[in-house]
Amino acid sequence: MSTDKNVRRRNITPTSDPQNTDPLLNQRHLYFDDEFQKPNCCERAFVTNNKIKWYWAPVFLSFWVLLYYAIAIPAYHSLPTPLTIKDEAKYPDRFIAERAEMNLRQLVDLGPRVVGSRANELGAVKFFTGSVQKMRADLGSVFDIEADVQVASGSYIHWEMINMYQSIQNYVVKISPKDSNSTSYLLVNSHYDSVPGGPGAGDDGAMVAIMLETIRVLVKSKKALRHPVVFLFNGAEENPLQASHAFITQHKWAKNCKALINLDSAGSGGREILFQSGPNHPWLMKRYRRAIKHPYASTIAEEMFQRHFIPSDTDFRIFRDHGAVPGLDMAHQYNGYVYHTRYDLPEIIPRGTFQNTGDNVLALVREIANAPELDDTSKYAEGHTVFFDVMGWFLVFYSETEGIILNVIISLAAICSCGYSFKLMAANAGVKLQKVLKRALHTFIVQIIAVFAAGILCFFLGILMDLMHLPMSWFTHSWLILGLYFCPLFFGFAIVPALYFHFTPDVRFPIGHRVQLLLHCHCLFLSLLTLVLTICGIRSAFIFMLTILFYTVALIFNLATKLHNSELAWIIPHIVCSVPPFLFYAYLSHGFFVTFIPMTGRFGAGVNPDLIICAFTVSVGLLTGGFMIPVLNMFRKSKTIICSLLGITLICMILAATPLGFPYRPETNVQRFSVLHTKRTFHDANNNVRRVESGYFLLPQDRRTYSVKKHVLNVTLAQNLHKDCESEMLCGLPLYNHRWHKARASSLWIPAPEPVLGTVPVAKVISKKQISPNKIRYEMQLSGPDHMGLFIQPLNGATITDWSFHRTPLRMNWKPPFFVYFSYGVNGDPLKFWLELERNKGDWTQPAFELGLSGHWNHHEELFTPDFRKFLNSFPKYVDATAWPASYETWHY
Incomplete structure (x- = not known):
């Protein structure tokens, strides 16, 4: 057999048998073409001995990388051309991105809108009132518009803590078709409060601005809606999720809200992703597919979010769990680097973001508010759905059953x-x-x-x-x-x-x-x-x-x-x-x-x-x-x-x-630290002070805590709190929320001069009654700043059998210590509460429980001491340190 290099084979080498008796070699239609046919030009360029020439491998791999960068990435970042005020005359029924952008700047100019702050409780409400007054002046002949300021108190369970609120606010707007007597409303929600120190432009000011512009377009339009629409501007989402709970459990319009569009953010700008739907209401996805102009949705994101792969939560869960309201949950997630930082500013949000989300929200509101399913949504609870968009071009949607098939x-x-x-x-x-x-x-x-x-x-x-x-x-x-x-x-x-x-x-x-x-x-x-x-x-x-x-x-x-x-x-x-x-x-x-x-x-x-x-x-x-x-x-x-x-x-x-x-860059890709200038006071069983110290409580937010060790003042004095976590209740720290509760073992403590604090939390015993030989009841009241924490640990064989707080931890036999988060808005009256404890032996000579009180002054920069400011300024420029004074004190009862 010829061994000429031009012989064409399919990865078969000549047999070692000199007689070539292998019958497989006779199957020329499989492994041989004409033995003496020379390769053509294409084969000479690409093929050698039935394999592709090695130097085409980089081309092959680069082809896929090129597809990624040339097609996939541009498709992901694509935004529509934004409309300006000049375009309004030409498009009277269209969403105007420039107006939404102006709304956002006015809101952010109020400053950080933390629950209890003047910016949140007074400035924001005044801003919404003025906006609605302007809308009333331009009101067309099709709609009526109503506004209501809700002030509410309540409590519920949020993950591992009891979440209590007092006198927090919602600003609620309802637009109703004049010829409609429908009692089924569509609810559209976003929150106007922000985290401490954060302007909150992306989270969630942009969505608030989009809602305001949506209302303006709707009330001026001559296109009627079948059902009223309630726009909830909720004032306590970051606490977390308190205002949505207040609305859905207490507001006069809540019982009529039959479907929801929730608008939130985990970033700043970009397109909004639909990442939760229903549950069990596929008609909502049908309406989304029919109405949406710029689809971006993912079942994968929904399942990941609901399985807590994402360290966030939204009001959607509150409306679903506490009001049984089905809906759509949408959020911006691009540029999460600035999320919850002082760099979350309006300037970094492209105007196309407002147009993209505004077009979608306006179309979706019109679609769902005209949907006959809204009359009785319970008739259309037909199971889960599978949904995803293809490159932002169109949406694919089908039922879970169809997906299985x-x-x-x-x-x-x-x-x-x-x-x-x-x-x-x-x-x-x-x-x-x-x-x-x-x-x-x-x-x-x-x-x-x-x-x-x-x-x-x-x-x-x-x-x-x-x-x-x-x-x-x-x-x-x-x-x-x-x-x-x-x-x-x-x-x-x-x-x-x-x-x-x-x-x-x-x-x-x-x-x-x-x-x-x-x-x-x-x-x-x-x-x-x-x-x-x-x-x-x-x-x-x-x-x-x-x-x-x-x-x-x-x-x-x-x-x-x-x-x-x-x-x-x-x-x-x-x-x-x-x-x-x-x-x-x-x-x-x-x-x-x-x-x-x-x-x-x-x-x-x-x-x-x-x-x-x-x-x-x-x-x-x-x-x-x-x-x-x-x-x-x-x-x-x-x-x-x-x-x-x-x-x-x-x-x-x-x-x-x-x-x-190196991971971090100033302003754009920052490292996060929570820094509390803290005074800690611990009492013994006789309530004598056994330990008091002041310092900086640092809670690093990522893995590279050590990256600041060459910069931060007195960082060589930093101590981990492992011993305190073994001997003190919840490490003896003023934990702010459930995330801090989970991450407390990573905390650091740097000794420092005493902070300047406002009115510290005080728990006063109003009465102490022994209601049976084995039971005792404490009636108490708590006063202090507008953000406080209560940590309750039964002692010496005592158990808590009842209290005035939410009963779920007792009913579910949660392991103490118990964590109660409490905040208030416009009314700072003391919180009254009671506890009932039981001890089998009936011996009440020893303390029955330890009470830890934390206070947070998270919107009071005037309390920052010169030492604290100097310490914060020692952080490198690539660090965003969320900081405020705090206190922690324990008592025995």
């Missing part, structure tokens, strides 16, 4: 297609089907090992970066993730099969067929995974179904055209059919990385954020690389190409150790 059909179709391909491989190779199936089983095991090896390698590097004190090196330059984690992941995906191919050669299965076999096994793996997730009721299983669908289409095409028999030609349909799902996954994953990378800056010091990024990388890589990376085995010098991925990783690790990899 679709997942099962496509998975089974993929399994059958792969099975048929195995049968044809056996027939064409002249071997028994059992042998091909055995080879497929081995390949399937290799693919599973490859997936696990890739994941383990990725997570190993995440741990290694943390051990080298280099976590979050991608925080500013997110492209480093490609080298740090995607490259080793893809290396793991590719090297295991490559080694398997190298050490198990088989003349009957050329490399082209073995790679196809590998791809089939990956398809089978994803099909089984899809079926398992579907059985478990996870709607996000559709994400795997999509890539299976397109792979199966390519496979069926190759089978129908017999391209599967060729060494290389089958790759072309495979790549073509891989482009649509790749673009979708690239678009989707970019949105998740844009959202989650800034969030890692507030996950707390106890979490390695690189592992979170690794988890996303493995998930995205499984989808984007699972059908792409095995093709590298079709290139010459494939193992060298695969190993070069680790070279890219090494380069990125070096870059991560340079200033380029």
